[in-house]
Structures are given as C-alpha cells and as structure tokens.
Amino acid sequence: MSDTKQPVAFIGLGAMGFGMATHLIKQGYPVTGFDVWPPTLEKFTSAGGLTATTPASAVGDKPLCVCMVATAQQAQSVLIDGPDAAAPALPQGAALLLCSTVPCDYVQSLAKQLSAIGRPDIHLIDCPVSGGAARAADGTLSIMAGVPSEEALTKSKPLLGELADPAKLYIVQGGIGAGSNMKMVHQVLAAVQILAASEAMGFATHLGLDPIKTYQAVVNSDAWSWMFEHRVPRMVTNYQPIASATVIIVKDTSIITAEARRSGFSTLMTSVAEQMYFSAIGRGYGADDDSGLVRLYAEGKGRAGPVQGTAESYEEKLALVMGLLKGILLCSAAESLAFAEKVGLDLDQVFDLCINAAGGSQVLKKYGPSIIKAFREGKAREGWSAAESETSLKEVAGGLSAAVEEAQRLKAPVFLGSQALNVVRLALQSSPAGVAAGAVVKVWNSSSV
Amino acid sequence: MSDTKQPVAFIGLGAMGFGMATHLIKQGYPVTGFDVWPPTLEKFTSAGGLTATTPASAVGDKPLCVCMVATAQQAQSVLIDGPDAAAPALPQGAALLLCSTVPCDYVQSLAKQLSAIGRPDIHLIDCPVSGGAARAADGTLSIMAGVPSEEALTKSKPLLGELADPAKLYIVQGGIGAGSNMKMVHQVLAAVQILAASEAMGFATHLGLDPIKTYQAVVNSDAWSWMFEHRVPRMVTNYQPIASATVIIVKDTSIITAEARRSGFSTLMTSVAEQMYFSAIGRGYGADDDSGLVRLYAEGKGRAGPVQGTAESYEEKLALVMGLLKGILLCSAAESLAFAEKVGLDLDQVFDLCINAAGGSQVLKKYGPSIIKAFREGKAREGWSAAESETSLKEVAGGLSAAVEEAQRLKAPVFLGSQALNVVRLALQSSPAGVAAGAVVKVWNSSSV
Numbered sequence: 088m089s090d091t092k093q094p095v096a097f098i099g100l101g102a103m104g105f106g107m108a109t110h111l112i113k114q115g116y117p118v119t120g121f122d123v124w125p126p127t128l129e130k131f132t133s134a135g136g137l138t139a140t141t142p143a144s145a146v147g148d149k150p151l152c153v154c155m156v157a158t159a160q161q162a163q164s165v166l167i168d169g170p171d172a173a174a175p176a177l178p179q180g181a182a183l184l185l186c187s188t189v190p191c192d193y194v195q196s197l198a199k200q201l202s203a204i205g206r207p208d209i210h211l212i213d214c215p216v217s218g219g220a221a222r223a224a225d226g227t228l229s230i231m232a233g234v235p236s237e238e239a240l241t242k243s244k245p246l247l248g249e250l251a252d253p254a255k256l257y258i259v260q261g262g263i264g265a266g267s268n269m270k271m272v273h274q275v276l277a278a279v280q281i282l283a284a285s286e287a288m289g290f291a292t293h294l295g296l297d298p299i300k301t302y303q304a305v306v307n308s309d310a311w312s313w314m315f316e317h318r319v320p321r322m323v324t325n326y327q328p329i330a331s332a333t334v335i336i337v338k339d340t341s342i343i344t345a346e347a348r349r350s351g352f353s354t355l356m357t358s359v360a361e362q363m364y365f366s367a368i369g370r371g372y373g374a375d376d377d378s379g380l381v382r383l384y385a386e387g388k389g390r391a392g393p394v395q396g397t398a399e400s401y402e403e404k405l406a407l408v409m410g411l412l413k414g415i416l417l418c419s420a421a422e423s424l425a426f427a428e429k430v431g432l433d434l435d436q437v438f439d440l441c442i443n444a445a446g447g448s449q450v451l452k453k454y455g456p457s458i459i460k461a462f463r464e465g466k467a468r469e470g471w472s473a474a475e476s477e478t479s480l481k482e483v484a485g486g487l488s489a490a491v492e493e494a495q496r497l498k499a500p501v502f503l504g505s506q507a508l509n510v511v512r513l514a515l516q517s518s519p520a521g522v523a524a525g526a527v528v529k530v531w532n533s534s535s536v
Numbered sequence: 537m538s539d540t541k542q543p544v545a546f547i548g549l550g551a552m553g554f555g556m557a558t559h560l561i562k563q564g565y566p567v568t569g570f571d572v573w574p575p576t577l578e579k580f581t582s583a584g585g586l587t588a589t590t591p592a593s594a595v596g597d598k599p600l601c602v603c604m605v606a607t608a609q610q611a612q613s614v615l616i617d618g619p620d621a622a623a624p625a626l627p628q629g630a631a632l633l634l635c636s637t638v639p640c641d642y643v644q645s646l647a648k649q650l651s652a653i654g655r656p657d658i659h660l661i662d663c664p665v666s667g668g669a670a671r672a673a674d675g676t677l678s679i680m681a682g683v684p685s686e687e688a689l690t691k692s693k694p695l696l697g698e699l700a701d702p703a704k705l706y707i708v709q710g711g712i713g714a715g716s717n718m719k720m721v722h723q724v725l726a727a728v729q730i731l732a733a734s735e736a737m738g739f740a741t742h743l744g745l746d747p748i749k750t751y752q753a754v755v756n757s758d759a760w761s762w763m764f765e766h767r768v769p770r771m772v773t774n775y776q777p778i779a780s781a782t783v784i785i786v787k788d789t790s791i792i793t794a795e796a797r798r799s800g801f802s803t804l805m806t807s808v809a810e811q812m813y814f815s816a817i818g819r820g821y822g823a824d825d826d827s828g829l830v831r832l833y834a835e836g837k838g839r840a841g842p843v844q845g846t847a848e849s850y851e852e853k854l855a856l857v858m859g860l861l862k863g864i865l866l867c868s869a870a871e872s873l874a875f876a877e878k879v880g881l882d883l884d885q886v887f888d889l890c891i892n893a894a895g896g897s898q899v900l901k902k903y904g905p906s907i908i909k910a911f912r913e914g915k916a917r918e919g920w921s922a923a924e925s926e927t928s929l930k931e932v933a934g935g936l937s938a939a940v941e942e943a944q945r946l947k948a949p950v951f952l953g954s955q956a957l958n959v960v961r962l963a964l965q966s967s968p969a970g971v972a973a974g975a976v977v978k979v980w981n982s983s984s985v
Contacts (some may be wrong), residue, residue: 344944345941355958362950362954365943365948366836368947383815384818495794508807
C-alpha cells in the first residue's frame, strides 16, 4: 500500500459525518462530500473538501466510500433507490463503509441488493460508530465493524483506523450484520442511560438537592455512567448546545425494540425509555438536546400539593439518587448483555467495547464479568451466590426500593427505577437468599442462566 | 332485631360518603354526619341528616359508625389521634365500619390500637367499597368485608346490606385486613384499566380513528372493560363531570405498590400506571377527572414530523386498538390474580367480585378461570397447552406486537401495551408452543404456576 492517501467519497455530512470527513481531510485524504443540504456543502468546501451534487458523482472513481446518513431509509435512497444512487457508480472492487446505525437485517439486505444489481464486487463493511461529534472530529470514535472477507478488511482497515481510536476499533465476528448488532446492544445502554441521567436529576430536583453538588458526587461514585457525566452539564445550561437531538436516540431505540420483537426478546428497560422518548416527542422536545428529557421528570416539582419525603440530610437524599441510578444501571447492563447473548455476539468483546464507549458505567464494569461468566457456564451457576466481594441483589433492591418509595411520597415519576425494582424482584423471587447482583440477568434469559 | 333502624354516625361526607349517608337516610336511618368541610354539613342537613362538629360528638351513643374518609392518615386522625377523636367516644360494643381504602397493615394496626386504648369491645369491620358515587347513592356498592368475629358480622351486616348490592356484598375470609387486601387486588385492575382506556383512545387518535365509533366498537367487543365503558364518554366531554379525580386512583395505586414492595411482589403493570399518574400530577392534572389522562397520549398527534402507519382501513386500525387493549387486560387480570394468590385471598371470590365490579373485563371473565385453575393445580399445569376453545398466548402477543409496532411508526406512546408485550414475551420464552393465554401469569408467580 502506498503512502499516498486514497480518494474517499463521503455521503452524509451531518453532525457526525462532517466531523469524520473533515478529520480525513486533515489526515491528508482527498475527500469528496455529498449531502442533501446545500449549505453543508459550502461549509465542507471551506474545510478543504471537494463536493458533488449527486451520490453517483461523489463516488465515481473513488476506491473508498463512507456512508454516514441518519437512517436505513436514507441509506437505501442514496445507495440504491434514489436518483443518481451511489452503488451502481462505485468503481469495481470499491469498499463501501456503512457507518450509519441501521438494523442488522437492513445491512444484510443491502449486501443481497448489491449482488442483485450485479455489483457483488463491492466490499460492503457494516461499521456503525459510537462516541459523539467531538470524537468523530478527532478520529477517536469507537467503531464496530462486521466484514464479509479478509479482502474487505484489508481494503477498509486503513480508513477505519483513521476514524477510530486504535484501542476502540472492533472487528466483530459474524460478518455483515454483526457490527450493527454490536451497535444495537451498545445502544441498549445508551437508550436507558440517557434517560436515567434525566430521571436521576429530576428525582434530585424533587428531593431539593443542589444539581451541581449532585452531579459532582455521582460522577465520582460507583453510580457514574458516561451518559450521566455528559448529559447533566447540558441540563444546567438549558439543554444547550444541542449535541445529540432526542430524535437520534429515538431512532436507535426503535431499532432495538423492533429487533427484540423479531427475536422474541423482552427489552424491559429499553421499552420504558422508548415510551418516554415518544412522550418527549409528543411534548415537542424531539429536536432538543436529549438532556432536556429532565423536564419530563422535574416539571412536577411543587405541583402535587403538600408532599413530604422522609430523607432529611444531604447524605440521605444523595444516597437515594445513587441507589436509583445503580439499580437502573444494573438492569441496563443485564439487558444489554442478555440481548448480546441472544443475537450471538462475543460477550467479552461486547463488554470491552461498552465499558470504553458512551454506554460505559461503573456498574457494568463491576457486574458485567459475573454476568458473562454465568452465560458461559450455563445453568451450573444457577445458585449465583454472591462472593464476599460482591454486592447482593437484595442490596441493589434495597437501594431501588428506598428511592422508589421516597419518589412515591413526593409523587415524583421514576419510570426506569420503578421498572428496575420490579425486574429485580422478579429475579429475587426465583433466587436463593444472598444471590449476587448479576443474577438479575435471569429475568431476560432464564433458559441460558 | 327490631324494625326500627339504629342510629348511625357517618364520618367523611365526600363524593362517596355523602351518597352512602344520604342513602341510609332514605332507608330510614337516623344519620349523624361529620366532615371537616362545613359547607358539606349544611348540604347534609338539607338532605335530612343530623350533623356534629367533632368526630366524638358524632359517634356518642351510636351503635353503628361508618368511616369513609379518603386516606389511612385521615382515618387515624378522626378515629384515634385528632382532637375529639371518635374511637374513645364510641359506646360499648359499637360496630365501626372502616369503608375507606387503606393498606391492609393500617387496618390491622387500627385493631391493635383500639385494644391499646382500652377499647377491645369495639367491633372493627374492614370493609372497603367499590362502584363509584352513583352506586354509593343507590346503595348498590360492591363491599368486601373482613370481619373479626361472628358477633361483629351480626352487628354490621344489616348496615352493610343497606349500602351494598345484595349480590355484591362479599364477606372475605381472613378477618381484619382481608377486606382491604381484596380491595387492593381489585384496584390493580382499576389502576391499569383506567389508564388503558386513555392509552387506547390516545392510540386511536394517532391512528385517526373516530372516537365515538371506536368507543362503540370496543364496548361491544371482547376488549370491553368497565373502565373503558365509563371513562371514554367523559373524554369526549372535556373530562367532565369530575366523577373520579386522578388523585383518588393515585392513592389506591400507591397502596398496591407499597404492599408489593413489602411482600416482594412485582407489580409490572400497576407500576407503569402509577408512574403515568405521577406524570399527570406533574402536569397539573391531579384534580381533573381521570379520563383526562388521555391527554398524556393524544397530545403528540401531529408533533412527530412526518410519520406513516401501515394500517389503512377502519377495520385494520380498530383491530390494532383491540389487540392493544386485550393484551393489557390479560396482563392486568394476571397481575391481579397473582397478587391475590400472594396475599392469600380466595381466588374464586376475587374473580366473582372483580368481574362484577369496576375492574371487570371480558378478558378477565374469559381467562380468569384458567389462571385460577393453574394456581390450584400448581406446577402440574406447567404445560398450559391451550384447549381448542382458548386463545393462545402467541395470538395475544401478535395483537400486542402489531399495535406496539404501529405505535412505534407513529411515535405514539403506548406505555401499558409495550409493557404487556414484554411481559408476554417473558412468558413465551419459558413456555412450549401453543401455550394458553392465561400462562402469562407465570411471569408474576413462577414458583406457584
């Protein structure tokens, strides 16, 4: 391979795509961009890019093409169905990197469609990304790539390496579709934990806690999650800047629940988040930053008539918020890993990716390994007795129960916490005393663990 | 027993209590009323009642006392703790009928308190009611009475008989606390089904269905429930009249979930309803009729940008609403019966009461008996194969799944339907193909069925 950077076509210059494409320019790639929104093209020219007015003209003669549109419908349009679609215009043997978050079955159908239009030579790579706009522009994304062949990997790896943090480029076993499945199970964590940040801060508001102090305490505790750390600061700046619009996570969430319906999996936590997202859209918050979901929780403060909680000190109240978060995080970790097991992903790789990405949390780091071990050892671990170093599921239930009970006194909604408590109780019902926290995963996948 | 009606003291003349007390006046009882709200006492005088200015002066010399305040806290105040409390002033051997909806452990503690203040002679009756203000005024309530002794039953039964429909007076086995538990498991149905009426009509709005046609179709179908029949008409009259304020069902719902926390039971459906009720309170809807909950669902219509469902005809859309409702009703029936089993109630009596009260539904009537049979026969019925006449659980899942999927396309929230679908999938995961619909109850009580 020569040192000269190969020309790249880049389709879809939104918040993520623009950062990725301009990063490639900085790394010396000639990049030809296409987007349906003309002002973006002007901005891209100023950033040193070339532009094209159709997908077909963008990709002509480019051995590498990145597609970073928002949805499977958009990908289908720019690549196959639309006027001047890209796929037929790609040169022989080009690598087509689909970085959009799409359902597994969509990217699999895209591979079939390429064959059907007589272009089986195109090396399709199923490589969704995670990390947000800042990391996109830095070339330090997490990327989870399902590749169909060694040749496809050879052709695409240098470009994937430019876009990803070297430690966060995951080649996912399973070929086309596996990358999207990996992203999907990661988004279980994202979908639940974005909302959990709002739920916890809304609960803190009802408790009368200072938001800044609460934020600092949580991010320095074992209730930390990446989403909490990154969302809460925008709650105190009136949901500005709009780093991730609510409609974006809604789209990813719908991919999760649709696949769950297809495969008969129960997304007990993600479904609650999805319903809250639909409520937010119904309120007109869809275009707002998703940190603005806190309004769904905090707005009721002072509207329930005379209410009185029992927690009095700052420490007591903070402990309730922590208990709520840890219980939710345990359940999102379990749901994510159980779904990964269901769709046949390598759980160690899922774990490694998730703890280093936007779905990361201290709780996942702490309990993930024992959940994975249980799947590996099957029913042998049915006892699930907690080692001395482990938290028992009953302790998690206690933290959740105290929080849900106080929220009930304050008439404050805690949708995820209430669901997590019910799920934990289901697990406790069929478990011996002293069972370890990770045993909650039995609820999702009773036949395997 | 003489034909002369005994004097009755009546504490708490709210929407229910006023109707009950004036009904007793019409039946020839001398009734002395007490309420903290003076205008009510004036109204009561006009209706032929006597009034008192303290609980103690109301009950003096009355062999019968009915307490129909709103909460356990109020009961504790008027009966024991407050100034001029009633209990010490009751004559020897009086019957004290606590008709308020209170937690089981409260009424049990009240019995102990009566002994502790030296009044073990008082015959406390644990007799919550159901049926709404109209039936209260008609003397045709459902009453579920836990009585401590034959003597207490003898003393209180004539009065209970005046207040209740003769076919709907249930003497619940288990003494003090059992009446409240019976009411509690009935309110599982009420709490879920009040919200389900709003969810279904909100979904119908997103689908573009005509509300009146939808209403008529549902009430004449096997998706009928008492709550749907009674709530929907008030949705089309701007939530007027205020027949049952939202805060009332919130109170009852909190009794359910608090007892569930105490006993380790998972109220998967009721908890979703409770969280939505807290959201409604946060929006300022607490004092409104609970039919106004439909706003939480319908407000998003037209706010999600361009959305497109797949159902086109009236029949297709209606089938989605029916599928949503039937799935929710199956899960509320299962949750109610599983909780009844958990707290040790006679399931046949629970069933008979519930199908004839505000919690009634065609779905409960159809599937209740097989769920009860499963509890009775224990694990022997683990197979749960559907008889030819029975609907399979998979069919229920299909109806729910189609509705949830269409709601997802329309970005319309269906909190209960989405939860019901997850619950049904949990049951299907550990069930053989062709399992009967009632088998969903296994999720709540896997150790007994």
